[in-house]
Amino acid sequence: MSKTHFISYIISFVLLTLLVLKLVTYFQGENPMKLSIDTKITQEANDIVFGNNAAEISIIMFGNYKCSHCISFFKETLPTLVGNKHNKSDVKVVLKLVPLSEKVNELNVYSDALCIYRYGEYEKFHEMLIYDFNLVNTIEYDDLMQYISQQNEAIASCRTNNNNKAYIHANKEILKELGVKSTPTFIIEDRVYKGNKTLKEFQDILNEVY
DSSP: OOHHHHHHHHHHHHHHHHHHHHHHHHHHOOEEEEOOOOOOOOOOSSSESSSTTTSSSSEEEEOSSSSSHHEEEEEEHHHHHSSETTTTTTEEEEEEESSSOOHHHHHHHHHHHHHHHSSSSSHHHHHHHOOGGGGGGHHHHHHHHHHHHHHHHHHHHHHOOOOOOHHHHHHHHHHHTTTOOOOOOEEEEEEEEESOOOHHHHHHHHHHOO
């Protein structure tokens, strides 16, 4: 083998190795990155909180009810994650809603979700959304929201006089500042984790951070 062919072989091997490593990183999840914006991302009044609101450990989630990986997290990981303690401290998940699209219907549903969380019983509404988000496109959903509004004046007022959509768009802008385009994205202290994680992965992360 000539020296030229040998060098070409080495270069090809290195490029192939880098490509494989990049694919492994893509499919197995990336290492956490540090926050790249000055403002610390914390819980806000408009956020939806799962678990004990006074919990010492917060996992901030940018997500929605149309992303399949978000739904997997809601169904498989969330109930146990907020039901356990870590180092004798409660863990809560703080959801910052970020839409997948700018469709009016999707924005309206998330606005409804925030109103119901503040002034009603959110658990059943949450269960409906993770069961089948397409239910919000039915006349039955419209009838449900009309009934809820008739029964709860605070929710009715919130649906007609609120800035929920401004809050939702602000969440989307934060993700842009972070350079993240996908959901779910989780923030624990000053670390950003992209993509869904298993319960074991979250426990390992918490052990490392705390």
